[in-house]
Amino acid sequence: MNRRMFLGAAGALALDLGMRGAASAAPALTPGPARVLGEASLADALQNRRSSREYDARPLPPEVLSGLLWAAWGVNRTDGRRTAPSAINRQEISIYVATAEGVFLYDAPGHALQDVRAEDLRAATGKQPYAASAPVNLVYVADLDRAAGHSDEERLLFAGMDTGFISQNVYLFCAAMGLATVVRAYFDPAALAAALGLGPRQRPMLAQCVGYPKG
Numbered sequence: 001m002n003r004r005m006f007l008g009a010a011g012a013l014a015l016d017l018g019m020r021g022a023a024s025a026a027p028a029l030t031p032g033p034a035r036v037l038g039e040a041s042l043a044d045a046l047q048n049r050r051s052s053r054e055y056d057a058r059p060l061p062p063e064v065l066s067g068l069l070w071a072a073w074g075v076n077r078t079d080g081r082r083t084a085p086s087a088i089n090r091q092e093i094s095i096y097v098a099t100a101e102g103v104f105l106y107d108a109p110g111h112a113l114q115d116v117r118a119e120d121l122r123a124a125t126g127k128q129p130y131a132a133s134a135p136v137n138l139v140y141v142a143d144l145d146r147a148a149g150h151s152d153e154e155r156l157l158f159a160g161m162d163t164g165f166i167s168q169n170v171y172l173f174c175a176a177m178g179l180a181t182v183v184r185a186y187f188d189p190a191a192l193a194a195a196l197g198l199g200p201r202q203r204p205m206l207a208q209c210v211g212y213p214k215g
């Protein structure tokens with residue numbers, strides 16, 4: 001299966017998952033990760049990368065959300081490896097997606113979103129007021145039992161590094177797409193873990209707002 005066929009199959013699966021079960025609030029992701037990237041060059045994206053803290057209320061269209069998640073941490077090879085590296089390929093980071101409609105978990109192999117909570121929990125992702133109104137808040141969660149390292153200190157270090165690569169992918173995607181974003185560590189980790197229903201070995205590492213710039 002070549003890359004195009006793989007991505008097509010992933011997209012078909014995503015649509016199938018998105019339509020299954022009328023109760024699901026999870027937005028259906030579309031295939032075609034690179035297709036929405038437009039004409040921006042890597043040089044343009046690097047030039048335009050920045051943190052922004054003012055967001056328009058407009059939600060992200062499904063194809064943009066789809067491209068965002070794929071760029072962040074999608075599967076880009078047939079062996080299941082991702083757009084960001086991870087120490088010993090442990091892939092210990094999960095992305096939770098908090099929107100006005102609810103919280104969803106990014107299933108990268110299926111390129112789909114799974115329901116987590118049918119509540120608007122954006123305010124729980126950060127202590128700064130703009131987090132509650134940014135249309136998308138990504139939360140990067142590490143599973144310490146999967147992370148590389150011999151101690152929890154090492155595992156947290158590697159998980160933090162792995163999270164940084166994902167966050168930078170999001171920064172560059174946003175810069176290429178004219179979206180606003182900021183990565184954030186200023187949240188209450190225990191309250192956020194409880195809101196997301198995380199297990200004792202799961203840690204929220206960083207959150208990241210994404211949306212259209214206010215203007």
Ligand SMILES: Cc1cc2nc3c(=O)[nH]c(=O)nc-3n(C[C@H](O)[C@H](O)[C@H](O)COP(=O)(O)O)c2cc1C
Pocket residue numbers: 049050051052053128182183184185186187
């Ligand atoms: C690990 C980390 C945590 C951060 N946490 C926050 C945060 O909680 N709130 C915030 O507004 N910005 C946060 N930032 C964004 C930085 O303030 C920002 O990157 C810095 O001011 C440089 O601006 P620039 O990204 O536009 O270059 C964080 C950045 C990093 C790398």
